[in-house]
Amino acid sequence: MSQPSVMVDGDHSTEFDSTPAVSVRHLSKSYGDLIAVDDVSFDVDSGTVVGLLGPNGAGKTTLIKSMLGLVVPTSGTVEIEGISVHDDPTAAYGHVGAMLEGARNVYWRLSVRENLEFFAGLAGHRPSEVRERHDRLLDQFGLAEKADVAVNDLSRGMKQKVALACTLSRDVSVAFLDEPTLGLDVESSMDLRRELRRLADHDSMTVVLSSHDMDVIEDVCDRVLIVNDGHLVADDTVRNLVDLFRTQRYRLTLDALPPDATRTRLAESYGVDDDEWTTTGEGVEFEATLADGAELHALLGVLLDAGCAVHGVTSLDSDLGDAFLELTDRASPAERGRER
Amino acid sequence: MRTTVLVSAIARKQLILLTRYPLNTASQLVGLYIFFALLFFGGQAIGGPAIGESLSGLIVGFFLFTMSVTAYAGLSWALTREAQWGTLEQLYMSPYGFGRVMAVTVGVNLLVSLAYGGFILASMLLTTGRTLTVDPLTIVPLVVLTLGSAIGVGFVFGGLALVYKRIENIFQLVQFGFILLIAAPVDAYPFLRVFPLAQGGNLLQRAMRDGVHLWEFAPTELFVLVATAVGYTVLGYLFFQRSSDKARRDGVLGHY
Numbered sequence: 001m002s003q004p005s006v007m008v009d010g011d012h013s014t015e016f017d018s019t020p021a022v023s024v025r026h027l028s029k030s031y032g033d034l035i036a037v038d039d040v041s042f043d044v045d046s047g048t049v050v051g052l053l054g055p056n057g058a059g060k061t062t063l064i065k066s067m068l069g070l071v072v073p074t075s076g077t078v079e080i081e082g083i084s085v086h087d088d089p090t091a092a093y094g095h096v097g098a099m100l101e102g103a104r105n106v107y108w109r110l111s112v113r114e115n116l117e118f119f120a121g122l123a124g125h126r127p128s129e130v131r132e133r134h135d136r137l138l139d140q141f142g143l144a145e146k147a148d149v150a151v152n153d154l155s156r157g158m159k160q161k162v163a164l165a166c167t168l169s170r171d172v173s174v175a176f177l178d179e180p181t182l183g184l185d186v187e188s189s190m191d192l193r194r195e196l197r198r199l200a201d202h203d204s205m206t207v208v209l210s211s212h213d214m215d216v217i218e219d220v221c222d223r224v225l226i227v228n229d230g231h232l233v234a235d236d237t238v239r240n241l242v243d244l245f246r247t248q249r250y251r252l253t254l255d256a257l258p259p260d261a262t263r264t265r266l267a268e269s270y271g272v273d274d275d276e277w278t279t280t281g282e283g284v285e286f287e288a289t290l291a292d293g294a295e296l297h298a299l300l301g302v303l304l305d306a307g308c309a310v311h312g313v314t315s316l317d318s319d320l321g322d323a324f325l326e327l328t329d330r331a332s333p334a335e336r337g338r339e340r
Numbered sequence: 341m342r343t344t345v346l347v348s349a350i351a352r353k354q355l356i357l358l359t360r361y362p363l364n365t366a367s368q369l370v371g372l373y374i375f376f377a378l379l380f381f382g383g384q385a386i387g388g389p390a391i392g393e394s395l396s397g398l399i400v401g402f403f404l405f406t407m408s409v410t411a412y413a414g415l416s417w418a419l420t421r422e423a424q425w426g427t428l429e430q431l432y433m434s435p436y437g438f439g440r441v442m443a444v445t446v447g448v449n450l451l452v453s454l455a456y457g458g459f460i461l462a463s464m465l466l467t468t469g470r471t472l473t474v475d476p477l478t479i480v481p482l483v484v485l486t487l488g489s490a491i492g493v494g495f496v497f498g499g500l501a502l503v504y505k506r507i508e509n510i511f512q513l514v515q516f517g518f519i520l521l522i523a524a525p526v527d528a529y530p531f532l533r534v535f536p537l538a539q540g541g542n543l544l545q546r547a548m549r550d551g552v553h554l555w556e557f558a559p560t561e562l563f564v565l566v567a568t569a570v571g572y573t574v575l576g577y578l579f580f581q582r583s584s585d586k587a588r589r590d591g592v593l594g595h596y
Binding site for chain 2: 036109
């Protein structure tokens with residue numbers, strides 16, 4: 001199957017006039033011979049939620065940590081709100097919050113409110129100055145009743161919420177979230193998704209999040225970056241990525257099995273092997289992956305020329321998971337399992 | 341940005357961590373006291389009245405040992421724990437800068453060390469009935485400058501922990517090394533004064549046992565004390581900075 005064309009290399013920078021909230025240019029990181037991130041460039045516009053997807057070991061965490069200056073890149077630049085993270089990190093950190101290790105990002109011996117106050121203090125805010133903000137966060141995350149409870153005594157989902165609340169404990173315009181819903185139950189995950197969307201829509205916050213959960217990415221993200229073997233292999237909206245694959249696989253239902261010659265031609269020209277045919281109550285059906293609409297017309301022509309009655313043609317729905325698998329399928333399996 | 345806010349945040353956190361589990365903190369202090377009591381009563385049982393001749397030296401030495409280990413461990417162990425807890429990278433991303441955050445942490449740890457030292461000194465004096473000169477105008481500057489070199493060593497091993505991880509066993513060996521440094525015979529071997537804790541230990545002994553005031557020490561002796569304090573702190577901090585840069589290059593800053 002031909003590969004879809006997806007926007008990469010910061011194509012989105014041309015869509016907006018304003019300075020992007022995050023700008024990554026030719027970012028690379030190698031550990032000896034191992035290339036963890038390879039010449040990655042993209043922009044993230046203010047007030048958008050961008051998802052970072054990739055198989056294990058694809059380089060997502062290295063990419064996020066390089067964007068935050070926690071890993072020194074081999075080459076390339078990263079700017080947050082126009083400030084170089086690597087040249088002027090303290091100025092850049094004034095705009096950014098990060099939740100990198102889920103619930104491990106906070107002090108379990110401190111209470112929820114003490115954590116919020118500590119992390120706000122770490123950015124120069126006195127507790128009295130951020131009290132209202134913290135009360136609001138506690139309400140939004142359903143933590144108000146647990147404000148004075150030590151984090152150690154909370155459930156995993158609540159700990160995760162505390163970590164996110166701490167990321168937002170001060171006024172930041174960009175948030176990096178590494179696997180924010182990992183280990184959450186369905187309800188907590190839904191709460192978190194709503195909150196992330198609200199942050200972008202109402203507070204104009206820019207969010208870059210990595211996740212293995214396709215539902216989270218589909219629900220929350222305006223754009224998706226797919227990373228594989230350190231490369232950016234896709235940079236587009238969820239809808240565009242899904243649409244790219246939706247139009248390419250069809251299920252065709254016929255009244256009866258076509259003649260041998262026709263089946264041979266279908267196998268040779270469209271990859272419909274004998275084991276693709278299944279018998280149903282209406283007749284027989286098969287699935288075919290086609291390059292485009294014109295190829296579908298050609299295939300239908302072959303069937304009609306052979307005198308087959310075509311009862312139905314169904315465009316098979318594709319989701320982000322299918323798109324992800326298609327896009328990351330290019331990497332060799334040996335490359336994929338590497339830890340970074 | 342206001343450094344007072346950072347100081348307040350870190351001091352508050354340290355205080356909460358110390359007091360939230362009071363039994364844990366108390367057990368550390370009691371452990372130190374028991375260690376001294378074993379030395380004292382054990383020494384009395386074995387050496388009889390002879391222990392009295394070296395008791396003052398033992399008290400001053402143990403007083404300094406308690407504070408130097410607290411100051412050193414407060415830095416090296418704290419960095420390891422922050423990495424374990426997953427909060428080290430959050431500290432690194434402070435808009436104040438990692439260096440400033442660590443400097444304030446050191447300052448707060450120093451106060452904790454002084455508090456521990458004060459407690460253990462009072463306990464030792466009460467237990468032994470010994471009287472020593474405790475002139476704050478002399479003792480505090482001497483102790484703070486002496487701990488400067490312990491902090492420098494803490495920075496070095498904290499930096500090594502960032503890069504190599506899991507070196508807690510070496511931390512403990514270094515603590516034993518402190519005993520040798522505090523007891524170093526600097527009068528017999530003057531070159532030993534350049535080692536961490538050695539000069540400070542010697543001056544503190546003379547101040548507390550013999551009642552020598554700060555201004556009565558020879559300027560060269562004070563110069564060596566200041567030079568070793570500043571030198572080890574600066575060198576330790578530079579080493580720590582280079583270590584954290586290496587940890588970031590290797591991508592292991594927050595690893596444990």
